[in-house]
């Protein structure tokens with residue numbers, strides 16, 4: 001059977017066809033049985049619902065990430081193929097670019113978000129996390145998603161970027177829109193785009209040089225247009241990348257970590273006993289929950305992957321969350337282990353597009369988990385957690401918890 | 407296979423037979439050598455795979471690229487003239503007997 005309706009040779013006969021819709025509410029509620037079904041079906045599967053190839057095993061996800069000339073990003077890292085469809089917004093100059101264009105913009109963001117820059121931010125990020133945790137301990141019971149997972153990044157990241165105080169409430173809705181838009185034309189994507197105009201207007205405006213405070217990431221990006229690494233027209237779009245990818249991702253990442261610690265008291269006890277595990281405990285939460293679940297690539301030629309020939313011009317969907325729990329790669333993949341040697345997970349991607357903001361994410365995660373480990377005695381769930389639905393991001397809408405002091 | 411020795415901050419050492427073509431970082435990780443965290447998995451983003459190369463060897467390695475140089479400015483432990491990122495050093499027969507020291511912290 002050939003779901004694309006093209007010539008019978010277009011799809012190799014051996015490929016398993018699956019009816020899984022990875023962008024459905026049922027999938028979001030519990031993706032793990034479907035992840036396993038895809039991994040066990042073969043190294044490459046075909047998802048008939050959206051006519052895309054899928055890879056869910058670690059080895060193939062890694063291989064696709066690390067062959068950017070064959071599996072390109074410039075035709076979009078969502079379902080929409082920019083060669084056939086007009087993108088919903090001007091494409092990203094980094095995420096949705098291939099070498100050599102990508103190499104140039106990536107070099108700029110790498111410098112803006114380098115390990116040396118993180119050293120300067122560290123004390124301030126740590127102090128803000130301590131203040132936040134003190135405030136929450138005083139309250140006792142609260143909702144860990146808005147009051148911690150959202151509130152903490154909102155207290156440090158927009159300032160680090162140099163954004164004006166006004167209008168910051170557009171940031172999370174804008175990011176949620178961006179990540180929904182990578183998905184197929186389902187209700188989540190359509191509704192997000194219908195409601196996008198005010199958020200897009202805010203973001204476009206804030207990316208301008210005049211609106212970015214000196215010393216912040218945004219001003220640093222613009223400064224690279226003075227030295228010629230990028231053009232003045234490119235700078236605002238690179239600032240936009242940080243507005244799109246830099247806030248909501250860490251909200252989901254911190255939310256994932258707190259949810260893990262609330263669910264697995266033995267791991268919470270280990271972290272409390274040794275707060276120096278905080279950074280690794282955050283990293284392991286990124287592996288375990290994979291806040292960014294999926295990204296697409298588009299084939300630039302006919303290519304063989306895992307014994308299957310994928311024709312040119314096809315969309316390939318990578319399941320980061322499934323790769324991060326592939327038993328072929330990980331021992332006890334379904335266990336959250338704060339001391340796991342987690343290097344090599346693909347929660348931040350891999351290869352040339354691997355998250356350029358990962359050091360910011362880790363700094364935030366380490367700051368929050370260190371403050372929790374030092375100050376909080378117990379974390380208990382005081383109500384049922386509620387899931388938040390997004391085509392790309394996995395996380396919660398609500399996580400009622402109670403903290404007691406150490 | 408090329409023999410590499412890692413010396414820990416407490417002076418204990420581990421000698422491993424590393425696969426040629428792997429990075430030093432991967433050799434450490436696959437042989438259970440602790441202290442090289444490698445948060446970015448070798449993608450030259452994190453600077454948590456920092457090592458000090460024994461002086462006798464420093465000149466025999468491929469030179470530090472501009473990217474590696476910039477990352478080394480952000481290492482958690484002090485940057486020294488013989489500092490390298492172990493994910494950027496490729497194991498090869500000419501490095502047989504290489505000795506590297508692991509710093510006391512990576513982040």
Ligand code: HEM
Nearest residue numbers: 094095241245246249250253348349353355356357360361
């Ligand atoms: C836990 C938090 C985060 C997660 C899970 C995450 C995940 C990812 C992933 C999987 C990619 C690869 C995309 C691809 O290969 O197509 C990526 C790229 C990217 N991320 Fe992150 N990210 C996080 C935080 C951040 C932060 C804090 C920033 C900005 C400060 C950021 C900015 C970017 C940018 C600009 C790219 C594109 C890089 C490129 O294409 O070269 N991310 N991220």
Ligand code: FES
Nearest residue numbers: 446448452453493
């Ligand atoms: S492993 Fe990240 S820079 Fe070497």
